Amino acid sequence: MKQPVALDAMGGDKAPRETVAGALLASAAGVPVLLVGDQEKLRAELAAQGGELPIVHAADVIEMHAQATEVRRRRQASVNVAMRLVKEGQAAAAVSMGHSGATMAAALFTLGRIRGIERPAILAEIPSDAPSGKVHLIDAGANADVRPRHLLQFARMGAAYAEIVSRVSAPRVGLLSIGEESSKGSQLVLEARPLLEASGLNFSGNIEGRDVLADVADVVVTDGFTGNVVLKLAEGEARVLFSWIKRALSTSLKAKLGGLLVKDALRALAARMDPAEYGAMPLLGVKGPAFIGHGASDRRAVANALRRAWLMAGAGLVEALADVE
Amino acid sequence: MKQPVALDAMGGDKAPRETVAGALLASAAGVPVLLVGDQEKLRAELAAQGGELPIVHAADVIEMHAQATEVRRRRQASVNVAMRLVKEGQAAAAVSMGHSGATMAAALFTLGRIRGIERPAILAEIPSDAPSGKVHLIDAGANADVRPRHLLQFARMGAAYAEIVSRVSAPRVGLLSIGEESSKGSQLVLEARPLLEASGLNFSGNIEGRDVLADVADVVVTDGFTGNVVLKLAEGEARVLFSWIKRALSTSLKAKLGGLLVKDALRALAARMDPAEYGAMPLLGVKGPAFIGHGASDRRAVANALRRAWLMAGAGLVEALADVE
Numbered sequence: 001m002k003q004p005v006a007l008d009a010m011g012g013d014k015a016p017r018e019t020v021a022g023a024l025l026a027s028a029a030g031v032p033v034l035l036v037g038d039q040e041k042l043r044a045e046l047a048a049q050g051g052e053l054p055i056v057h058a059a060d061v062i063e064m065h066a067q068a069t070e071v072r073r074r075r076q077a078s079v080n081v082a083m084r085l086v087k088e089g090q091a092a093a094a095v096s097m098g099h100s101g102a103t104m105a106a107a108l109f110t111l112g113r114i115r116g117i118e119r120p121a122i123l124a125e126i127p128s129d130a131p132s133g134k135v136h137l138i139d140a141g142a143n144a145d146v147r148p149r150h151l152l153q154f155a156r157m158g159a160a161y162a163e164i165v166s167r168v169s170a171p172r173v174g175l176l177s178i179g180e181e182s183s184k185g186s187q188l189v190l191e192a193r194p195l196l197e198a199s200g201l202n203f204s205g206n207i208e209g210r211d212v213l214a215d216v217a218d219v220v221v222t223d224g225f226t227g228n229v230v231l232k233l234a235e236g237e238a239r240v241l242f243s244w245i246k247r248a249l250s251t252s253l254k255a256k257l258g259g260l261l262v263k264d265a266l267r268a269l270a271a272r273m274d275p276a277e278y279g280a281m282p283l284l285g286v287k288g289p290a291f292i293g294h295g296a297s298d299r300r301a302v303a304n305a306l307r308r309a310w311l312m313a314g315a316g317l318v319e320a321l322a323d324v325e
Numbered sequence: 326m327k328q329p330v331a332l333d334a335m336g337g338d339k340a341p342r343e344t345v346a347g348a349l350l351a352s353a354a355g356v357p358v359l360l361v362g363d364q365e366k367l368r369a370e371l372a373a374q375g376g377e378l379p380i381v382h383a384a385d386v387i388e389m390h391a392q393a394t395e396v397r398r399r400r401q402a403s404v405n406v407a408m409r410l411v412k413e414g415q416a417a418a419a420v421s422m423g424h425s426g427a428t429m430a431a432a433l434f435t436l437g438r439i440r441g442i443e444r445p446a447i448l449a450e451i452p453s454d455a456p457s458g459k460v461h462l463i464d465a466g467a468n469a470d471v472r473p474r475h476l477l478q479f480a481r482m483g484a485a486y487a488e489i490v491s492r493v494s495a496p497r498v499g500l501l502s503i504g505e506e507s508s509k510g511s512q513l514v515l516e517a518r519p520l521l522e523a524s525g526l527n528f529s530g531n532i533e534g535r536d537v538l539a540d541v542a543d544v545v546v547t548d549g550f551t552g553n554v555v556l557k558l559a560e561g562e563a564r565v566l567f568s569w570i571k572r573a574l575s576t577s578l579k580a581k582l583g584g585l586l587v588k589d590a591l592r593a594l595a596a597r598m599d600p601a602e603y604g605a606m607p608l609l610g611v612k613g614p615a616f617i618g619h620g621a622s623d624r625r626a627v628a629n630a631l632r633r634a635w636l637m638a639g640a641g642l643v644e645a646l647a648d649v650e
Contacts, residue, residue, distance in 0.1 A: 258586025
């Protein structure tokens, strides 16, 4: 019997209302959830929402404006307690919508790094034209400055995730650069490329920004600065384009009428590009599934995050990564 | 009387057919154009298209696969001749759809750098929610690795361009990063921020990927690696999203009918996001207006590039930048 997913129910801008609501949604969909946080507050919230879930008490919570350096000494913070449950085998995965830096720090301190991985990295799934319907971007923001060998480690983790969790066989790995030629790119990319070529991965060479969402790669490897910009631009551009479409469909009577007819089709597409669809991103390279969600997450994002954590927890990725080195 | 725009008519995948066709379109729209390239070939192409334009002969042409280092010694290459026409005052601006690296090298060698600018940079205009309808991204790809002071120089050039060419008063300058807090970002960004704060520019702080197309900044400053990824992702994502929309609008009879009614409105939007709309990007920081276009440019892109070059040539940007330091 798999252990439940531990949710830092106090983390996030809309906690505990939306975290509890999301946990109830996920639970109703068959994902066992353990709420971690202030017992009294969580009980009251569950009562208000008319639901029941197990609670593990945590007296403290890392606020959104706290320093990530405080994480280590605030042992009773909900995010730390959630990670400890994973470490001790009482939870299959941990999810937090709180302070991202604090969640990363808690995962690192409590779970520790997998041998051979110097820098745990965030993996983001972005809807794309690849056969699996998505591209796996790594690092999406954990490490702003990295060395070439870190990119190789990111590539191994991203490929393992794509293969084991997303079930893409022999995932194509692309190195994000500014030209397909091996002679182009930053110093970092130029030095990383031979490492990837010799890696034994299904390396498909450099990939440009224009092909990130095309059917060119299943895994896109980059540093956490560029990756975070890519992830957020992809989200932001979709939002802006759909707002323009909405405006364009109100400019004439003909467009308005057509707009009514295409509304459902467009809404489904906009939902696909909505980050809440993914809910949270895994931090790969730590010894246990840990997910980092957006502070603004609503119940749908929380529920989706819990579902993804549950899916990954059962896939054996951490074990597979531990075997890599 | 302003001098004409010199077009490297031999540069680009579709030269000279599309370069000549684009030049004729621009000329018909009131932009004086000078074709630079092989006299015989250009005369034949003009005759075939039934148009007339002045030609300056250039015996050589830098092929798309050439090394940028060859540019200096191939003095008779069309891109070098076009730059010399600018330097000698016989052309108001130079435009090439050929080898980007070669165009940059030709501009640097022939025109030289403006004092105070160590690294000329490419400026890209991307459609956005800003009041001017666009955001000015600099550097969009000329310098993959830069130092903090180069970002300050990019900021000055981008702001001057936005003010003088796009007529945005006191343009808001954002520094692309991975968090709005000044404590977040790569080492490069952390060191560049105080320089921007002390610059006297209308610096609005760090800007995240999600806000690049929002009404948050008029100028977005970044290194040429990140900038090139941003530019190409913005183009690529628009292409992918519109292809998904097209597909979504053929899934049901209702959607198909609606699709017919909204086709014109969506087509206008897709055109707005089409890079051919801009045609070419200026290389700022050299002593003369020089534009770098995409190798795949068709006649519309060529014509738009010539129009933009003409606009910038008359604006006095180079003179204004020379006064900055």
